[in-house]
Amino acid sequence: MSSTAGDSTTHRGRSDHPPQRWWFASTAIPLIVVTIGPLSHVLSIASLVSPWRITLPNGGRGLDDLGVGIADPQWEIISNIISLIFGLAGNVLLLLNFVGRVRYIVALPLATLCWVLSSVILIAIELAMHIYVPPEPPADIYSQGFWHAVLASCFYFFGSVLLMINMLGYLRGHYSQKLDLDDDQRTLILQTMMFFFWLAGGAGVFCALEGFTYADALYYADVSVLTIGFGDFAPKTDGGRGFLFIFQLLGIVFLSLVISSISRFAASIGADKIIRKHQLHAREATVGRAVSNESELRSRLGLPQRSNKTAAVDSERRRSSLAKYGRFEFVGRTVTFREHRAQGGSSSSNGIERDKRRARASGEERRKQRRQKLLLLPEEKDRFEAMRQIQDDTRRWKQYWALAAALLAFFALWCFGALVFMMTEARSLDLKYFDALYFCWVALLTIGYGDISPRSNIGKPFFIVWSLLAVPIVTVLIQEMFSTVVTAFNLGTFIFADWTIMPRKGVLDDFLAAHPSFRGFLNHWQQRRRIAGGFTVHNPADPGQKLDGNSTSFSTREGITPAPTMSENEENNATTSKSIAKPSVEADTEQALARQLAIAIKSVAHDLRCTPPRRYSFEEWAQFTKLIRFSRPTTHSEEDKTEEEGEREEDEEEGLVEWDWIGDNSPMLADVAEAEWVLDRLCESLARYMQRLLEAR
Structure with missing residues (x-):
């Protein structure tokens, strides 16, 4: 259940490798069970203190609210108490396991058994009541207490099934028996228990002060704390109105805390599992398509490797040797290979086919590989930029996936709730499905006009459960809409205002800087105008002017504003970053690198306060790598040391790093911001350097 510790060779945080298999059973199930446990207890209490049958006035033609309770048999009450005791005992055992008081192998089987017994007893009571002492229609019907018992038995059974799945994962060795709860998860458990305790206790107080039945008081407390207020x-009493002040105030606080904790838990689950898995698949797809040289390209396409004699020819001959097998199309870094179709009667074609058959390991598999698009990543910087692209794509996918999931949950809850209320309120209100959709919409958004409200004995218990599930779903939907739709709408509004009613200074400069292709088109168009007008396009004696038309003087003369200037803070940050990315020549010495290390630590510490988190360029990462590893201890001989230093200097000149940017050990996969990761490594390097100085004395 707990996260595995991070390996020091991965350069990542300790919590960066959560269990990928059976993660729902290991982490989510225990928290879901402990969350629905208090709700089950509240429903079970309502079924215990309420009669299960009522007699309606006017021979069954009266409203459910006017029914008179029928005394329940003694065996039903005693069995109901036993069921509630088992349910509470199972919840206590789970809590004792979470705090480490009872071992998992003891607590989980006992808790599962308790909840199974609680569910079975309630179901047995319901069946016995229906067989031996059923209500006599049309005057007698089941009350809210009976339907509370039905819902409680369903939740107890559902919780026991989840606990069995959790035990199955443990017995199969997918996770350990210890559940390491973080602060958010502990808070969720405590806040859920407090909220349902407050809801059930408040219903008891309203029952005593206002004369409601406990079932009606629970429904009233739920509608009040959710701020729906059907009316x-x-x-009606002074005591009830005075208690409402306290109950509503603390109830909203408890509800807000629960919703906030559920939202954080859902976000963490999505970030650690679903989003991470999507990013893993994207990296695997990139690694599976990446080639860095001609040998890998030939191997991936199933083409024969070049012989030593062929390897000595020039690049033009190498390209022609590849061209005989097919045509290569280059779009950015993507390489698409389209093989030639074999033509009968050609001896050269037959020879090519023999070479290709000789290179195949399995024919159909190689054909599939030839049809795929490969990524040409010959340099380390190319792999860095490919990982940046994966990060950006994952971030966008995360936003729209979360929004789609929230919308799906909302519409499922809305449509399913309307279907249930249409059936449950058929006798009392004769609702059509559209009317039920309208009622659910008003309830979901906590408008509560009061023209339609649950009236039946089954509708009110179901509304309590449905509304408590709806509130966090609606909250998550609003959050996701704010982070995507609302943010995009605001950005579009600002852009529209910058270009129309509230023009911003420098907006054209920003647009041209962000779209260099359009800027080049304008420069080319201005260049053609100069040619048509008889002006000199380029003066060879003027080395400051470029033929591509991108020089500042040319653009300024032709009315195209140069790139926007940076503000003072941006210029200072850029200057600091450049000083790190492009150190002076004296940085080859150890003392100069130590000074650069101190400057880098100060700059990166400042970057920790940036919102959104700072992301470094490849050149900055290359310099950080140099500062991280210059303090590494060396234990080789003088000859090996000289050779190693030569290789290290060559690597540093090329900007190479010690990890694969799109591999499992990439620092860009760390569970912390880039600035925090770099700062930790720089501080470690400083500590090693200081230790070396102490040992040298």
Whole structure:
């Protein structure tokens, strides 16, 4: 259940490798069970203190609210108490396991058994009541207490099934028996228990002060704390109105805390599992398509490797040797190979086919590989930029995936709730499906007009459960819409205002700087105008002017504003970054590198306060790498040391690093911001350097 510790060779945080298999059973299930446990207890209490049958006035033609309770048999009450005791015992055992008081192998089987017994007892009571002492229609019907018992038995059974799945994963060795709860998860458990305790306790107080039945009081407390307020129930006594002040205030606080904790838990689950898995698949796809040289390209396409004699020819001959097998299309870094179709009667074609058959390991598999598009990543910087592209694509996918999931949950809850209310309120309100959709919409958005509200004995218990599930779903949907749709709308509004009613200074400069191709088109168009007008396009004696038309003087004379100037803070940050990315010549000495290390630590510490988190360029990462590893201890002989230093200097000149940017050990996969990761490594390098100085004395 706990996260595996991070390996020091991965250069990442300790919590960066959560269990990928059976993660739902190991982490989510225990928290879901402990969260629904208190709700099950509240429903079970409502079924215990309420009669299970009522008699309606006017021979069954009256409303459910006017029904008179029928005394339940003694065996039903005793069995209901036993069921509640088992349910509470199972919840206590789970809590004792979470705090480390009872071992997992003891607590989980006992908790599962308790919840199974609680569910089975309630189901047995419901069946016995229906067989031996059922209500006599049309005057008698089941009350809210009976339907509370039905819902409680369903939740107990659902929780026991989840606990069995959790135990199955443990017995199969997918995770350990210890559940390491973080602060958010502990807070979720405590806040959920407090909220349902407050809801059930408040219903008891309203029952005593206002004379409601406990089932009606629970429904009234739920509608009040969710700020829906249908108006079908309202306090009429001074005591009830005075208690409402305290109950509503603390109830909203508890509800807000629960919703906030659920939102964070859902976000963490999505970030650690779903988003990470998507990024893993993207990296695997990139690695599977990446080639860095001709040998890898030939191997991936199933073409024969070049012989030593062929390897000695020039690049033009090498390209022609590849061209005989097919045509290569280059679009950016993507290389698409389209093989030639074999033509009968050609001896040269037959020879090519023999070479290709000789190179195949398996024919159909190689054909599939030839059809795929490969990525040409010959340099380290290319792999860095490919990983940056994966990060950007994952971030966009995360936003729209979360929004789509929230919308799906919202519409499923809305449509399913409307279907249930249409059936449950058929006798009381005769609702059509559109009317039920309208009612659910008003309830979901906590508008509560009061023209339609649950009236049946089954509708009110179901509304309690449905509304408590709806509130966090609606909250998550609003958050996701704010982070995507609302943000995009605001950005579009600002852009529209910058170009129209509230023009911003320098907006054209920013646009041209962000679209260099359009800027080049304008420069080319201005260049053609100069030619048509008889002006000199380029003066060879003027080395400051470029033929591509991108020089500042040319653009300024032709009315195209140069690139926007940076503000003072941006210029200072850029200057600091450049000083790190492009150190002076004296940085080859150890003392100069130590000074650069101190400057880099100060700059990176400042970057920790940036919002959004700072992302470094490849050149900055190359310099950080030099500062990280210059303090590494060396234990080789003088000859090996000289050779190693030569290789290291060559690597540093090329900007190479010690990890693969798109591999599993990439620092860009760390569970912390780049600035925090770099700062940790720089501080470690400083500590090694200081230790070396102490040992040298």
